[in-house]
Amino acid sequence: MDFVIIGGDAAGMSAASRAKRHQPNLRVTVLEMTRDVSYSACGMPYNIADPQRDMDDLVVREAAVFEKKQGIRVRLRHEARRIDPESRRVEGVDADGRPFSSPYDRLLIATGASPILPKIPGIKLPGVLVLKNLEDGRRLKHYLSGRKIGRVVIIGMGYIALEMCEALAARGIAVDMIKPRPGLLPWMDSELSARVRAELEAHGVGIHDGRAVENITAAPGGGFKVGAADMTISCDMVIVAAGISPNSRIAADAGLETGPMGAVSVDATLRTSNPYIYSAGDCADAFHVVTGKRVWIPLALRANRAGWAAADNICGIETRLSGIAGTxxxxxxxxxxxxxxxxxxxxxxxxxxxxxxxxxxxxxxxxxxxxxxxxxxxxxxxxxxxxxxxxxxxxxxxxxxxxxxxxxxxxxxxxxxxxxxxxxxxxxxxxxxxxxxxxxxxxxxxx
Amino acid sequence: MDFVIIGGDAAGMSAASRAKRHQPNLRVTVLEMTRDVSYSACGMPYNIADPQRDMDDLVVREAAVFEKKQGIRVRLRHEARRIDPESRRVEGVDADGRPFSSPYDRLLIATGASPILPKIPGIKLPGVLVLKNLEDGRRLKHYLSGRKIGRVVIIGMGYIALEMCEALAARGIAVDMIKPRPGLLPWMDSELSARVRAELEAHGVGIHDGRAVENITAAPGGGFKVGAADMTISCDMVIVAAGISPNSRIAADAGLETGPMGAVSVDATLRTSNPYIYSAGDCADAFHVVTGKRVWIPLALRANRAGWAAADNICGIETRLSGIAGTxxxxxxxxxxxxxxxxxxxxxxxxxxxxxxxxxxxxxxxxxxxxxxxxxxxxxxxxxxxxxxxxxxxxxxxxxxxxxxxxxxxxxxxxxxxxxxxxxxxxxxxxxxxxxxxxxxxxxxxx
Incomplete structure (x- = not known):
């Protein structure tokens, strides 16, 4: 039986390992778009904080180890572009632009999520960076190390933005955060969020909420100008941390049901609306333990747990996940x-x-x-x-x-x-x- | 209505305050044997660790404040000796040896627990000390401060003994612990207790389990010799931390039912076998949430919670405690x-x-x-x-x-x-x- 997995991060590699452990004869193929599998994405801000640490410290296990030790076929830089549910094949292109087609008996979509890039002129300038996968992390750290960076503007104020404030401050870099909606952590009780704000301000972080960035321009002498309606911030680098969205396009195009925020809808066994296709990780939804309703709260533990559970179910060991609390x-x-x-x-x-x-x-x-x-x-x-x-x-x-x-x-x-x-x-x-x-x-x- | 409380520590004072808040006109009388009410007994080892800190830092609220601010009658150094359930009176003697008799409509027995003194010759020598109430703490700290103490022997290896190891080490004092039964924390998984043992040994604590102390003698030049069958330890002070037992004699003598370890038996409303008498704190038992059976696990949170719940029930607000997990x-x-x-x-x-x-x-x-x-x-x-x-x-x-x-x-x-x-x-x-x-x-x- 062919078990194909699209995406080789937390959910995908957890599923691959677990399935191989259950059924050593199962053919498990992982199609990973980047050159990395199995790394601690959440550790990136802490790694970036320390110029001495290598970003590859965060790799938990390399692709070659999965291949050799576990017999998992890991296809790096293989971009899945289309699922054909009729013929049960995944089609895409490899690193050299050559098309590939992988037949599956069972498929796991573990494509994760991508940073949201607000439609702002200049958002794609070099030096305007995101932080999602390990390649992003390497690029960001390389950018920091290669030049004199005195000030960084972070677009967004979610937890990645907040963790990056500390990481940059540890390197002696001044930080401004800016976002269109008013309120720091607006979902949080106001007394608690005021305390977080005070902590950031005590460390010199500029907090500009309620200000939409209108443009990012390269400054003549190097660096950038980040322009909003009533202010302009000069800086040496911009980080876009304005939220993420599920990489569910490939699933939707294949006719699979999607739910909140467009995430792939799965049942308690991680099965999608197609009986041969499962989904796990940041691309998939979950049931909330308090409401019982579908939610999309992409977090690492759920990704790992869902990867395991999907593998269990694919291997005939019924596992039902009770849902998430969003902790x-x-x-x-x-x-x-x-x-x-x-x-x-x-x-x-x-x-x-x-x-x-x-x-x-x-x-x-x-x-x-x-x-x-x-x-x-x-x-x-x-x-x-x-x-x-x-x-x-x-x-x-x-x-x-x-x-x-x-x-x-x-x-x-x-x-x-x-x-x-x-x-x-x-x-x-x-x-x-x-x-x-x-x-x-x-x-x-x-x- | 007269609400009389025997014992003015965690359970007793919690009950007194809570009852007064519910019913400001209730006459609340606390009979406390020592000169202290309402202090953080668990904080004593940490206070002892620091010669600069006053033991009275641990007093949360003084008797006079309870009297003045809350109208609670606090009778310090009043030792309750007998409960007469027929006439509903508590009899005892005050600080001057004068008998008193307090009538009650409702009584709370919150007499706590006392250190167990093993039957060892020399156990009552001056310089052989226990640590249960604040007066013990003052005495122990005073003893430490007044003389050169190089080594202390602790009889017992429960958590008070272990906390005192750290407190004494912080003052540069060498510590040996000794107890008759083999095994450090024998209730604990062996791998975990081995780690605790290694931690103690790394800090130079001598651990002599499986050795019964046979006698304590005053050494000619000052200090003590603690003798066991096959070893003698010379030291400058002895702390007896060989466990505690519930102060339930007064309850048993009044015909109240007692349970595990002789603790006063109470139902989920903290009522004893006598409908007018409640019990809370280290002298009373509880139901275990896992087994549903009566257990005696004297801990501070339960004492506070039980004091509140007893007051609620006495004031006609039904409160049932679900039990303890022994955390x-x-x-x-x-x-x-x-x-x-x-x-x-x-x-x-x-x-x-x-x-x-x-x-x-x-x-x-x-x-x-x-x-x-x-x-x-x-x-x-x-x-x-x-x-x-x-x-x-x-x-x-x-x-x-x-x-x-x-x-x-x-x-x-x-x-x-x-x-x-x-x-x-x-x-x-x-x-x-x-x-x-x-x-x-x-x-x-x-x-």
Whole structure:
């Protein structure tokens, strides 16, 4: 049997390895557009921060190793362009422009996502860079190393933009972020996002929200001018981090159903609307554990897990994924910023009657040295009492704490039940009442 | 209505404050044997570590403040000696040896626990000290400050003993721990406890398990000799940290039912077998969320929570506590040691068919600097697939991670369901697959 995989990153290579482990005789072919497979994309900002580190540190396993050790056929620089569901073939072109055609019995679409390039004059100038795949990372790091870069403008303020602020600051580079919509992390509770803003400003980052970039022009003496309606920023490099969109065109063209944001629709077994085709990773959607509805929240853990599950199902081992809570964490200089589940707005949209609470407490016990403040925001449902979502910001103690709330969402716990959780306490690690419990106790009073 | 509380620490003062908030006209009287109420007992080792800090930093609120601001009558150095359930009175003696008698409509027994003093000749010599209440802490710190202390022997190896190792080492004091039963943290998976042992040894702590102390004698030139069958340790001070037992005698004498370890038996509303008497804190038992059976696991969060819940119920606001998972964390030098739920042995005793897994993974993502190893041990049930318990040891990332497993225990999740949890990922904070998920995936294969 031929198992063909389009895309050799997290989901694709997880599926390839897992399928080979299940069925050593399965012919597994990975068609990868770039020259890289299996690397830690999320590690790129941290790698870029350190000029001494090689970008290839992030490669977890090279294509040759997959070939030799696992017998997976990895076709690098093979661009899949068309799926023919009738004849069950993937067609495309290789590195030399030669057409190829791969027949499949089962196909996995793991094409990932691509950076959104806003329609701005100058967006394709050399020195205006994106950061999605490893080749982007190499290009960006090379650009930084090759010239004197004093200031960078980042278009966008999502978590990649925020992580890049820290990475660039670590190299002594000044950063301005700019985006058209007002509000930094507008999905976040205002008290929490204000704290993130203050952290960025304390590190000298310019935050220009509510300003649409109208053009990027190459400056005569080198560098760029980034122009908005009422301001122009001069800089030496531009990073476009204005969001990503699923690479689902090839799936849609093959007649597969797509869902939110155009992502490929899959069921709990990762199967698309075609029984021979599966999809996993940043190109595919998922069911939200709180709403039960389809969502597109592209994150690394889901990609890995979905790759495994798709391989299981393709190999006849039924695996159903229960869905995602959208749990995420990122570092903004010295802050840990974490979230899971629904925001108040998302809860309203999903038909809940949300009630929220925002508290500020300490990261360590009363009188314990080194304590910092932690903000917690919880969303609950007035009708059912269910916990719907959580957000946390603090200098310590947020990144792993959020997981307790995530598990509660998976279990469909009420705020009352969650508030009774027996969480860990010792003075160096938190107050007697964990910040999440204090917030739950407060929210309970309002429900 | 008269609400009398015996014991003014976590459970007692939580109940007093909460009851007064519910019913400002309620007469609330706290009978406290020592001269302190409301302090962070768990903070004592960390306070002792720093000669500059005053032990009274740990007082959260003084008795006078409870009196003035909240109208709670706090009777310090009032020792309750007898409860008469017929006439509903508590009898005892005050600081001057005068008898008192307090009538109650509702009584809360929050008498806490006391250190167990092994029957060893010399155990009551001055300089052989315990650490339970704030007065113990003051005495111990005063003893340390007043003389040259080069070496301390700790009898016992529980978490107070381990925290004191770090506290004493911070003051440049050598430490030996000794106890009769073999094994450091014998309830813990052997791979994890070996790591804790290595950490202690790396910091020069002498670990003498399987050695019963036979006598403590005052040495001629000052200091002590701690003698066991085959060894004698000379030291300048002895700390007895050989466990605690519930202060439930007064309850048992009043005919109240007691349970595991002799703790006062309470229902989910914290009511004892007498409808007018409640009990909360280290003297009372609880239901375990995994087994549903009574257990005695005295920890600070439960004490606070139970104090609140008892006050709620006494004030006519029905509150039922769902029980405890026994979640705990402590710091051993640079290690975070955390656990929740059942050990393999406890699971067997409770009638489960336990299967376990122990894994070693990293605290941060592939190639991310500063990563340390994390050990995770999980216990699951072969029959039902349920997650039963978790243990973690690592230099970072254990203290808050354990809470995700604790919530899963509250939700009676299977290992399969837990393994699907959408936990947070970012390179500085963990691998893509959270250590708990990696362990759950491994355990799943064995179930």
């Amino acid at each position: 995420a964490v990122f570092k903004v200089f010295d802050l840990e910023v974490a979230c899971t589940g629904l925001t108040q707005n998302e809860a309203t949209t999903a038909g809940f009657l949300p009630e929220t609470v925002t508290i500020k407490t300490r990261s360590r016990a009363h009188a314990h040295p080194g304590s910092a403040s932690i903000h917690v925001h919880l969303v609950g449902d007035r009708e059912t009492g269910r916990l719907l979502g959580a957000q946390m910001v603090g200098r310590e103690g947020c990144a792993h704490r959020i997981n307790a709330a995530a598990v509660a969402l998976h279990a469909h716990m009420t705020v009352a039940d969650f508030s009774q959780s027996d969480l860990a306490y010792a003075p160096p690690f938190g107050p007697v009442w964990d910040p999440l419990l204090t917030a739950a106790n407060q929210l309970l009073k309002k429900l | 705990a964390v402590f710091k051993v030098f640079d290690l975070e040691v955390a656990c929740t739920g059942l050990t393999q042995n406890e699971a067997t005793t409770a009638g489960f068919l336990p299967e376990t897994v122990t894994i070693k993974t990293r605290s941060r993502a592939h190639a991310h600097p500063g990563s340390a190893s994390i050990h995770v041990h999980l216990v699951g049930d072969r029959e039902t697939g349920r997650l039963l318990g978790a243990q973690m040891v690592g230099r970072e990332g254990c203290a808050h991670r354990i809470n995700a497993a604790a919530v899963a225990l509250h939700a009676h999740m299977t290992v399969a369901d837990f393994s699907q949890s959408d936990l947070a990922y970012a390179p500085p904070f963990g691998p893509v697959w959270d250590p708990l998920l990696t362990a759950a995936n491994q355990l799943l294969k064995k179930l």
